[in-house]
């Protein structure tokens with residue numbers, strides 16, 4: 031079995047459950063497999079026919095899906111075909127009944143309409159398995175009921191001794207029983223895996239239908255498409271999908287569209303282009319359906335709340351099927367939640383209507399959640415987890431907990447005063463001081479609470495209500511599609527304990543929606559906020575490796591085009607990542623890489639090795655790098671991601687700006703709209719993850735001197751280092767948490783204090799010594815190649831790094847916060863010590879106009895574009911070269927920009 035796995039699929043190990051299930055199938059036992067999307071269910075029916083050398087018939091709901099699977103299997107050297115209306119080769123039918131194919135795909139309609147003779151012929155030559163994929167379609171309780179699936183039991187009589195295997199990613203207990211019953215399975219082997227897709231990051235955002243939202247989408251989508259990954263954007267209406275598609279196309283993104291009103295041909299073309307990587311994004315309604323089998327979808331975005339949590343799980347599950355880190359965003363607006371009525375129109379019975387409403391409400395809850403999203407999803411599917419995942423927006427966002435007792439008191443009292451019988455809109459409108467007819471008619475404008483909640487938006491109040499429902503202070507009463515809220519017994523207790531001078535605190539973690547409403551008035555946040563804690567595999571690459579990776583993607587694309595197939599069918603992205611890392615020099619080494627199968631080696635090995643060899647030489651990369659690790663791909667990837675879970679792209683970006691581009695912490699903080707302390711923490715976390723940090727510069731910037739360090743060490747000897755608060759309490763007020771965290775991190779990382787210029791570890795109060803060479807500037811030699819322009823841009827930076835431990839203030843002037851004139855000599859004079867610099871503050875002001883970062887910036891901001899010559903003329907009190915450097919520095923920090931030779935402030 032392992033041999034077959036490696037030969038045809040290139041994998042060295044089975045994933046959890048696969049081997050056991052295959053064993054059962056080979057023993058002739060019926061099986062029911064309920065495992066997460068992308069967990070590797072297909073292999074459970076693809077391996078047995080290769081072992082037995084007989085045919086497995088696979089029932090699959092969609093022709094397009096079958097075509098994709100057949101295409102991939104053929105690329106692995108497996109004999110596979112499908113029967114269906116789009117099959118052009120009429121000879122396939124007779125080949126099929128002769129048992130020519132290992133895998134024969136067909137729809138349930140086709141299976142039930144084939145003549146008896148076909149099956150008996152196949153039985154004679156050898157059929158070893160009947161697989162029913164997407165088996166939840168059998169059940170009316172499933173979210174995609176298809177009545178043709180119900181007729182499949184007919185095949186039982188025709189194929190009495192052939193084992194059946196039913197596979198699905200979403201089946202509640204009820205659905206599972208339905209499947210077993212309907213397929214007349216006797217004593218089936220039941221394998222129920224975890225629903226947890228550990229490589230997926232889940233996040234939810236509030237939708238704003240503004241142009242900045244499109245900009246945000248463009249940025250998000252480009253992150254993946256630049257590295258060969260693609261994105262699906264699911265819209266709830268055709269109109270939305272058309273608008274989004276047009277906007278993305280306008281932004282230059284290769285975008286396709288797929289919805290139910292398109293003709294079959296147009297849909298097929300769109301689907302084909304997407305799986306062949308000719309499109310970077312597919313904007314679709316849910317018609318872009320079940321079982322999209324493209325492994326390298328890196329991001330699935332839902333534009334609007336989905337109709338059920340099951341469909342959300344399925345649709346979002348289409349990303350990251352190859353096990354690489356991928357992202358699922360859901361954008362919702364509160365108006366989405368009023369669509370229950372619309373979805374109910376599909377219901378054929380009262381119980382179905384209830385099922386639809388329940389699962390729509392579950393999707394709504396998912397949107398409004400303030401706690402771990404993965405935990406909620408898993409619990410919904412009956413899987414208990416104890417811990418929060420650390421890989422969803424709620425887990426990674428720094429928790430904003432606060433005492434909401436006053437607000438809760440207002441809302442609960444208002445709901446009670448309104449008679450506990452309205453939906454949320456009424457009490458919220460009362461609190462916000464509305465004078466609508468309904469409010470006046472009910473005399474609610476006379477309530478003392480009327481207008482007391484104007485300070486928050488109505489969405490904020492509704493989000494608070496969601497929290498109070500989740501914490502059992504409010505009760506939601508549902509009747510049909512209508513919902514009212516009332517104060518629960520717990521809420522009543524809370525109210526009765528409160529009086530005008532005292533109320534018990536009610537500390538709750540506020541939701542992202544509340545944060546958004548507070549910070550942006552409900553406006554969509556900027557692109558920078560879209561960061562998440564998923565580290566994409568190729569983010570680990572060096573610059574040269576990234577080039578090689580992209581070259582390999584192009585190479586695969588060309589092979590796919592030449593062979594009329596999709597790039598992923600040639601080999602998966604995860605395999606390309608490994609090839610770029612390992613750079614094999616021989617066929618044997620190539621074959622040893624997980625994911626490389628025999629067919630691939632013999633067909634493309636020669637030309638691939640030649641290209642790797644040539645490119646590696648050009649890029650100065652050694653061949654036969656890292657040895658491949660022979661363990662299950664899924665386990666390895668999950669580990670790789672979770673091990674680095676703290677180092678999110680946001681953290682890395684902050685670190686890069688600070689470490690490589692020498693942007694100051696306050697500027698990074700204002701760029702990302704986060705606190706300076708958060709930036710410091712980010713840099714420390716990245717340092718702990720093994721990245722280089724210029725400690726001397728860092729200590730200088732946060733004011734960690736040898737004196738402060740000694741004080742911290744002394745405090746640690748008294749109270750230990752387990753908790754920061756006791757340490758802080760031992761220290762003078764001026765010593766910050768950041769300084770404490772930094773010293774502890776440095777100690778943990780064994781950073782030597784020698785290169786910091788600290789005189790000693792004793793409690794001397796020596797100021798930070800600055801290597802004067804750190805302040806030289808001007809005649810910087812440019813690096814060759816592509817980053818020349820970058821260094822040119824930064825030529826004005828005052829700092830030169832003489833190794834990672836050299837103290838290099840990014841700008842002496844900024845450190846001291848002074849507006850003194852600068853020339854090379856004065857700067858050199860002033861730099862050796864911050865203290866010295868401060869002592870001289872204000873003394874050196876000359877009469878002429880002197881250039882400093884702030885005076886230049888102020889002056890540029892006053893004008894609608896100035897030439898460099900105008901700047902140098904204006905600031906006659908400073909040397910030209912110095913001014914040029916400062917301007918370059920400001921430009922490098924993105925506070926000014928140059929267009930048509932004119933500088934303008936951003």
Ligand SMILES: Nc1ncnc2c1ncn2[C@@H]1O[C@H](COP(=O)(O)OP(=O)(O)OP(=O)(O)O)[C@@H](O)[C@H]1O
Pocket residue numbers: 041042043044045048065066067068069070071072073198199321323325347351352353602662663664
């Ligand atoms: N043992 C394995 N080692 C490495 N990769 C594997 C292994 N088994 C399957 N895969 C890969 O995992 C990915 C998902 O597999 P598969 O398509 O079978 O998932 P699935 O469970 O059928 O998902 P869905 O329910 O969405 O159809 C594929 O790219 C497949 O090649």
